[in-house]
Amino acid sequence: MKTEEADMVVVGGGTGGCFAAASAASEGLDVVLLERKSREEGGRIACGDAIKGAASLPDVVDRDYVADESFTNREVRRGIFEADDEKIEIPLPVTGKVMDRKRYGEVILEEAERAGAEVVYDTVARSVVQNGKVEGVRAIRKGEPVEYRAPMTVDAAGALSVLQDDADLSEATFDTNVKFTQFCSAYREIIEVDEPVDWSDALVFKPAEQLGYVWYFPRTPTEINVGLGFQMTEEPMKLVEALRRDVQNRDEFKNARVVNKLGAALPTRRPYDSAVAPGFMAVGDAAGHVNPTTGGGIPGAAKSGAWAAEVAADAVVEEDVSEDALWEYNQRVMHDFGKKFAATDLYNIFGTAHGVDELTDLVKAMPGQQLVDALGEGEVSMSLGLKIKTLVSTFGHWGLLRELNSVRKKAEEMKGHYAEYPSMDGFGTWKEERDTIMDDVYEITGASPKY
Numbered sequence: 001m002k003t004e005e006a007d008m009v010v011v012g013g014g015t016g017g018c019f020a021a022a023s024a025a026s027e028g029l030d031v032v033l034l035e036r037k038s039r040e041e042g043g044r045i046a047c048g049d050a051i052k053g054a055a056s057l058p059d060v061v062d063r064d065y066v067a068d069e070s071f072t073n074r075e076v077r078r079g080i081f082e083a084d085d086e087k088i089e090i091p092l093p094v095t096g097k098v099m100d101r102k103r104y105g106e107v108i109l110e111e112a113e114r115a116g117a118e119v120v121y122d123t124v125a126r127s128v129v130q131n132g133k134v135e136g137v138r139a140i141r142k143g144e145p146v147e148y149r150a151p152m153t154v155d156a157a158g159a160l161s162v163l164q165d166d167a168d169l170s171e172a173t174f175d176t177n178v179k180f181t182q183f184c185s186a187y188r189e190i191i192e193v194d195e196p197v198d199w200s201d202a203l204v205f206k207p208a209e210q211l212g213y214v215w216y217f218p219r220t221p222t223e224i225n226v227g228l229g230f231q232m233t234e235e236p237m238k239l240v241e242a243l244r245r246d247v248q249n250r251d252e253f254k255n256a257r258v259v260n261k262l263g264a265a266l267p268t269r270r271p272y273d274s275a276v277a278p279g280f281m282a283v284g285d286a287a288g289h290v291n292p293t294t295g296g297g298i299p300g301a302a303k304s305g306a307w308a309a310e311v312a313a314d315a316v317v318e319e320d321v322s323e324d325a326l327w328e329y330n331q332r333v334m335h336d337f338g339k340k341f342a343a344t345d346l347y348n349i350f351g352t353a354h355g356v357d358e359l360t361d362l363v364k365a366m367p368g369q370q371l372v373d374a375l376g377e378g379e380v381s382m383s384l385g386l387k388i389k390t391l392v393s394t395f396g397h398w399g400l401l402r403e404l405n406s407v408r409k410k411a412e413e414m415k416g417h418y419a420e421y422p423s424m425d426g427f428g429t430w431k432e433e434r435d436t437i438m439d440d441v442y443e444i445t446g447a448s449p450k451y
């Protein structure tokens with residue numbers, strides 16, 4: 001079998017893999033990135049295409065170039081939540097962007113190459129090379145087996161990565177408590193319409209059956225990313241049919257042409273407790289780095305990719321790729337977006353214990369700002385008048401509101417706990433304390449344990 005050597009092998013040319021490869025190559029490592037797709041198809045990923053902006057991406061790539069090439073809508077100022085005949089508008093704290101995801105994917109692959117990484121297309125990683133520590137991967141490149149050997153392997157292969165099925169991680173801290181019920185199955189289409197929609201400055205959401213939501217994200221006033229997903233704890237939904245029904249029922253989508261379709265799974269769970277093992281790190285979807293309530297995973301994948309590479313670069317230079325040497329990566333994730341995602345996950349658990357109708361009624365009864373506050377995004381306190389209005393409008397949902405409030409308090413506690421994510425020595429005790437908070441949440445909500 002052909003064998004190739006590098007300092008780092010990165011599996012997957014999505015956001016996590018490209019930022020990892022660009023970052024490691026910038027640090028001077030010899031990096032090879034394996035992508036199963038062809039160069040022509042590289043960068044095509046199932047996505048809603050919405051992000052806050054280029055500033056949410058690490059500057060290891062040329063962010064202006066990424067934005068100029070791929071951000072097709074830079075004026076997203078509101079969220080619209082549609083429930084039955086009602087529309088709730090929420091102003092966005094930061095102007096959002098919708099992009100041409102394929103072009104964005106191509107540009108970040110280009111940027112990884114420009115930084116000095118070798119991008120190898122048409123190459124599927126099948127298994128890991130492991131002698132205690134992970135020492136690379138076995139892959140099939142255009143039908144031929146090739147072994148890629150390196151002191152560091154970065155798993156950026158996305159949700160439900162095959163490498164983690166293959167590797168023996170039983171002796172490592174690496175989180176193997178991963179079940180399909182912690183994922184969401186999602187599907188999207190890009191449609192073109194004749195007339196510009198009059199909400200091209202908005203992200204539109206609607207509750208769907210099975211704890212998911214339908215979205216309409218305008219790439220341009222006449223090109224819309226429409227999609228939906230469902231939580232895999234629930235009964236499976238026929239996503240294509242459900243989306244078709246929804247689109248056909250909207251006047252503004254009359255005569256819409258579907259120009260692209262794609263579906264995928266995404267993790268809607270807390271970040272992996274540890275995403276390191278000797279010689280091995282996972283980033284992005286492969287480590288649960290997605291906001292579990294919105295499904296937004298691009299910034300998490302980009303940041304975790306860059307941070308993993310920075311830590312790995314030192315480890316390779318020091319010739320110590322032990323978990324202890326890589327641990328700083330876990331800390332950087334948890335002390336940054338990890339604590340927020342772990343806290344937000346509790347609202348998902350709250351959701352699994354209630355029906356969509358019950359939750360929709362509650363959301364309809366709440367003023368937009370309070371909704372934002374309830375999800376921990378806002379800081380605005382309510383005036384007395386608004387408080388009274390809220391009390392009146394939420395009449396009939398007070399039990400659920402009280403429960404939501406208790407979950408909110410637990411979410412704050414969880415965030416504080418993740419902010420104290422320890423060194424490797426304190427990991428066991430930290431997990432035990434975290435699990436006690438989780439037990440409280442299951443008791444408050446009556447939800448079945450997610451982990």
Ligand SMILES: Cc1cc2nc3c(=O)[nH]c(=O)nc-3n(C[C@H](O)[C@H](O)[C@H](O)COP(=O)(O)OP(=O)(O)OC[C@H]3O[C@@H](n4cnc5c(N)ncnc54)[C@H](O)[C@@H]3O)c2cc1C
Pocket residue numbers: 011012013014015016017034035036037043045046047048049050051123124125126156157158159162186187188227263264265266283284285286289290295296297298299301
């Ligand atoms: C329908 C849908 C809508 C979404 N909407 C949004 C949104 O609007 N905004 C947002 O921020 N996030 C959104 N997300 C989440 C976001 O797309 C992901 O979190 C993000 O793409 C994760 O990046 P990644 O690099 O970890 O994985 P991916 O983007 O999945 O990249 C993985 C790469 O690895 C390659 N690969 C996989 N296995 C192998 C293998 N064995 N060998 C070689 N290559 C391999 C794949 O071909 C792919 O290129 C959405 C996800 C879905 C499914």
